[in-house]
Amino acid sequence: MTRLAKAMPIALAALLSASAALPQDAEQKPDNITAVTNENGRYLTADGIPTYKIAPDGTIDWLTYSGFRRYHSECHVCHGPEGEGSSYAPALKNSAVAMDYYDFVDVVTNGRKKVDASHNSVMPSFGDNVNVMCYLDDIYVYLKARGTDALPRGRPGKKEAKSDAIRQAEADCLGH
Template sequence: MPQDAAKKADNITAATNENGRYLTADGVPTYNVAPDGTVDWLTYSGFRRYHSECHVCHGPEGEGSTYAPALKKSAIAMDYYDFVDVVTNGRKKVDASHNSVMPSFGDNVNVMCYLDDIYVYLKARGTDAVPRGRPAKKEAKSDAIRQAETDCLGR
């Protein structure tokens, strides 16, 4: 297997499940879709959060728009930590051939508390593991995910 293909597989394949959070062998969040189409909670939550905060610029289901690029492939090609950095701090590319500005979402709890959710949803869309539209079946939200959400939102 070519090194690039192996890296992509490692970026996608769930190696562990920690209280409903699926991780690759190197600890990067990823999705899990059961044979019957049931998605993990973070992927389902990511669908909801993406459509609440991101789709206005990046288009439905991460497909992109005339205003901003598709993100579903970025979640696969881009390093997880670079993804977190861009969403948290924003990015500006303005030169002769680019004019794009990604605003910072570092102060937006509706994005930051669900950043892994959005990332795994986009990753699932980028591999076509999850079709367009709201996932029909989902795992239950674990107590650990519920507590992390409460802690992050300050409730």
């Protein structure tokens, strides 16, 4: 077992069990924004989907802050600053809100190719890139916060402390 598979954050586990977790009735779309639980600094919706938490004073959760940093180191070159999109890649801040979480994870992990008469877009696979996969939930919640306009453009000012559980999961995933 690779170190990446051994300690993957919620993202890979969610992808592997996606069929069991998908809503049965497409008409009743679950709330994929509101945090209802906090598991050692990881905020989750009622359906167990990672999400952001922003306090009334503007303090953001650690994963959203980390997602800002990771997005700007790995994703912004194609998808533009703050998830706003570019001339050749879509605005991921919109994708994180509109797409199902499991579809988002699948596209980042496996990539996607859309080539036809009116499209020519290729999203490469990042499934072997620990700098993306170990922080995929972080990137996702950052983009979700941007996509709902809960988080303005620019470097977040105040952040929660990194929990020991998040610190350990990061070390395990990175093989430290």
